[in-house]
Amino acid sequence: MTIQETKDQVIQEFSQFTDWEDKYRHLIQMGKALPVFPSGFQTDDYKVNGCQSQVWLKADLDGNRVVFLADSDAFIVKGLVALLLRIYSGQTPADILAFPPDFLKEIGLDQHLSQNRTNGLAAMVKKIKTYAIGYQMVLQRSGKG
């Protein structure tokens, strides 16, 4: 699925919720459904700064695509990371870098993108993009980019 198709699917999925409770319930479930994050990587190296709760984000290259793993000790934040991963994980660095997180606004979760040091969603997006830049350079050097 392309990044755009995933985005459309996510927006469609969230449009069924009429009140915030159902939306948050869904978000919490998305967090709980994230693949287990290897506990050995719950270190400062993988920590996303700027979050009130702890968030870890790890990225690996699979072919020419970046695959992310993430975790958080807070459920809503973990749901927000899961949402980001659904959009960005498994995409090429170029697609990741070209795609802004404006879908959050369309599903009414953009208040979490504020610069306030509460949940660090903005910091997560930045870290995802930083990984993408890094792997883009790796791919270019190996002639696959």
Place this chain on the structure above:
Amino acid sequence: MNTGLAPAVFSVDQIRKDFPLLAGEINGKPLVYLDNAATAQKPESVIRRMDRYYRQENANVHRGIHTLSQNATTAYESTRSQVREFLNAREEEELIFTSGTTEGINLVAATFARQMLKPGDEILISAMEHHSNIVPWQMALEEKGGRLRVIPMNDRGELILEGLDQLLTGKTRLVAVSHMSNTLGTINPVKEIIRQAHDRGIPVLVDAAQSVPHLPVDVQELDCDFLVFSGHKVFGPTGIGILYGKKELLDSLPPYHGGGDMIKTVTFEKTTYNDLPFRLEAGTPNIAAGIGLGEAIAYLNRLDRAAALKHEQELLAEATEKMTEIPGLRLIGTAAHKGSVISFVMASAHPADIGMILDQEGIAVRTGHHCTQPVMKQFNIPATARASFAFYNTTEEVDRLVRALRKINDLFG
């Protein structure tokens, strides 16, 4: 028309009308503002007073010969006189305007502590201090080769004073302790700590940022040597605070910031310094905030403060009782003597989750370490959620908080 004047009889419904922001909505729900320990809302009278200052009275204070400047000086300086009365200080010269509690502590650390600390000296604080009552001392001690000592606390969040006499040593140069904990709500027996410190000739600074909004604070009765608080937590504006210091101590301090207002004469060879309080107040002050603080104190003086405190204690008791019944909820800070602050954690959700859900419900609380990381470490938790009450909060708001917390168990459980 609402004048922002508190009524003679304590009525929460009437008082709420004095605070325009409290009538607002957040996320489509009537706001429940329970973040008063971070900053308090402002009464109409304070907002109007500052508005009037900028519209009709704005001029720089001190040394102005024109009428506007003299009026601005009178208004600004009258706050000093109100604060003197509010804290029962002996003289107006004992009150220094700062930008807030943090600057007050930094001023004492930069002048008093640095002047007197020698290698091996100690400053004694408590285990529940805010970072702003830890870091300035650490900076001074690091520079001078001294060390910080800490009065421990028990798992209810009460200071353990049995060993205080061993902590007050011949090397202790200052005790700096909070009157009321911003995280735990504990009201500390500062008078007793001051008495014991004074028995050994050690001066004491009281961080009264959390206590002044709730409790009567009398610096002569406490006999503290320094006391600091912030305007914005006592229903006044941000950017203004007070450092109280006994006159003989303030007189002995070297200047803090150099600049205008703090000098007598300046030549390129030698500057002589102004008298107190101006010697410690360099530069154009936050005049509007200073005037606003005076209006906030006037508001508190019109209030039946004993009734306000009683009301806050009733809210605290009711919230404590109802929150204790919520499965998986654990209170952090259960001291026998507490102000209206409740920190808690829940088994079902992280404090960040709690804060986000409460926000959806229109309820403002603070979550995180509350600038007290050592307290978090002692309780072995990363963070807490904290509800803090002011006299304008209601029992209905306590009920909304409790209902929302039960909903959290349902959402995350």
